[in-house]
Amino acid sequence: MYGSVTFPGICITWGLVVMVMIYSVGHISGAHFNPAVTTTFTILKQFPFKQLVGAILASGALYLLFDPKAEHFYGTTPVGSAVQSFVLEIIISFLLMFVISGVATDTRAIGELAGIAVGSTILLNVLVAGPISGASMNPARSIGPAVVMRNYKAIWAYVLGPMIGTLAGGFTYNLVRYTDKPLREITKSSSFLKSLSRNR
Template identity: 95%
Template sequence: MCSVDEEITKVEEVTTHDSGLCSAAMVNVAQKLLAEAIGTFFVVFAGCGSVVVNKMYGSVTFPGICITWGLVVMVMVYSVGHISGAHFNPAVTTTFTILKQFPLKQLPLYMVAQLVGAILASGAVYLLFDPKAEHFYGTTPVGSAVQSFVLEIIISFLLMFVISGVATDTRAIGELAGIAVGSTILLNVLVAGPISGASMNPARSIGPAIVMRNYKAIWAYVLGPMIGTLAGGFTYNLVRYTDKPLREITKSSSFLKSVSRNR
């Protein structure tokens, strides 16, 4: 039998240990959020900065803007991907959460960090270049809002499909994730940039919209990427390779759950 003093000592040791674990976990989450905010800041700052500089001075060119977006995403993936996962995008984080590849309790924290990073970056661009309304560096449709909405769904689908392949499948070459994702963004901006602005990221569109008070068709740049990334993530899970025979996969009441368990 242990004495009362010994029991108290044991409780204090357990409490101290649990407290230490909680503190370490909180620090870890804080580091992830800071990395996510910094990464989103520089993605938006470089990308939107190239847009406004080109509109004001014409020295970047459209291909240069495409390359800037692709390169900055690639650079930041390699810089903080091992810390926060390098989402930089509320739609990507939401998709990972729904597919149970990211903890639900961290979803709102990540989204706030991403939005803060995007707004701060947009504010920095505005303060540095003092753009006029015609130099807007956000995303607005050139054609109809519906056209841009559909286009955002398609390019966001491709982006999430690629991210799922290189970031969640253990058979992929993880070291090439930054190159693959950055190249996908470059290609998407080349194709969709002249029409929709090629957002693929609600934070990228919301930041400049708030700073410059231009909310034209903002719904298309929030819903489009959300729908596209969800569709892309689910589709990759459907085509993900599994060595189990089809009859075993389809026995389950949920085909998607079976595929997810065998990824």
């Protein structure tokens, strides 16, 4: 809002915040801060309204703290066409969900590094897509500010895009995750920290 944080700074901050939250409450909530991710994990059985309410409350807090003008809208709106942002949101949400599926749901992954992997993916996604679509990857992240500041421009792209992308990413990872390796070989590399402690 005041120009004190550069765009790369926003990318780094965004990635680090998600990483910290995963390590802080991932063991409690499964680190589901994104309705599109949660919906993918529950295979469309329910929409997580608590996350949407949380996003609206957080957006309301920002509005009260900074009293932003319309030009300081902190939601997501397309720089180009709505279709361009829609397609881009599908792609970056696919990448995010693919990484989350790999590091958070597969017992063969190095679980202790999940926060770093997911945070880094968000950092890279925002760095690439931020100047074009705003890099939402999260319906709640777009709906919250839209409701509070009454700016619904192309909101459909930021609801449908992440939903389609995360579903595709989750299903794609499930297709490639299976292996013919014996269980002993798989579990040998399941924990980075355990392997370090064994080697000491």
